[in-house]
Amino acid sequence: MRHLARSSCAFFLVGSLLAGQSPADEWGTLKGRIVFTGEVPQPEPLEIRRDEDVCGQHNLTDASLIVNKDNKGLQNVVVWLSTKDKIQVHPSLQAPPKPAMLDNKNCRFEPRIVRLRTDQTLQSINSDPVAHNVAVYARRNTPFSEIVPQDKPLEKTFAREELLPIRIDCSIHSWMRAYLIITDHPYSAVTDKDGNFAIPNLPRGDWQFKFWHEKIGYLKSINHGEELIELKRGTWPIKIDQDEVALNELSVSSLEDE
Template identity: 40%
Template structure:
């Protein structure tokens, strides 16, 4: 009898674990440019007469607003779960962020990473690896804006906090060096990402069911404003390849 009860308990545990595994799934896809990619001039040319030229004009500074691979792979697209109200059910492994802070660096008069995600239960630690001062000026829709100076070679930096998820990525600028911009998305859940250098994205452990996804890029705006997807438990739902017309990226 004792052996039977032990077997029954094990069977129930395994069955419950299998059911729980079926309640979560992944979302993946790829974003590419359709057509000839526009060539962008450097934001600052080597030797240009700009402020802090000894730091900012040592070499050409690329325009990070458009990063495209050899085969049209579009980096820095934001892909995120959109909800009109409330927050989604969150996988137990994702209830807390992997790290309490994410880092944004002022490096060679660029914001790096140029695009990223920060949760409301994280801080955006903004540092300065340059030998000149910068400021970090955020332009959110829902949160309070930040506008703070960061001294040269400040590896401790300043921590930016956000209390609400945003509807779309916010712009970040350095007013001292006006070509410096970045875009970061503030979310109150873990279901958001940015496409990598190969245009790929993966959002893991989403709750099974029907959801609305938004895809956004700084030179286009919404690529998909309200894309309905269905996440199947225990599977990776593949959106396939999303194409963005090259002429939309030229402006």
């Protein structure tokens, strides 16, 4: 009976591995919080020259730099794993994800940064009573500029990853701006209103992570405790060697080109 039990356990383990179920110790989460310690200018009002009766009522301001006034959290930093190799994907992330949403709402794009995988649909919708256009300046995919219907989503997919976040404009309303980060894996994140980010279920190993913000492009350096990390083309080599790799508080003092 003991021999039979051992055989059954071995069969179950092999079957699980063949089914794509990996042991928990093969994966880890990268997390951290990014704060901005430089001078934060007062957001400037945007100049509204089109559909003023609708768009003028929203008190729109420049959203290219958003810093939490209470805790200095830097919003909309894009962090992603960058590799030319095929990467193992956690079983829970292998299924094609639901469509990513980009809303034209209150005469601005929401969200400012959209994360998208190459096997995922981008749905652009229009929640406003005026016409909006989505112009995507893709580099490795086919760029497009199309009116967003008000009765159904405008759906697009992208066959190739983009090496950098790509710009999205509304050709009708020149102040509208968003960005799209397209990867061929699920390992990307965007910092929230408090500067927090997390990339869960990463395969363990030595990886290169990119850090990017629309004000400067690739971040040039990050303070990690007492250490200044110089980032060549925004790249920080980080080892994922445990369940959670917590970078804790990171700080950026400048988003200007030197």
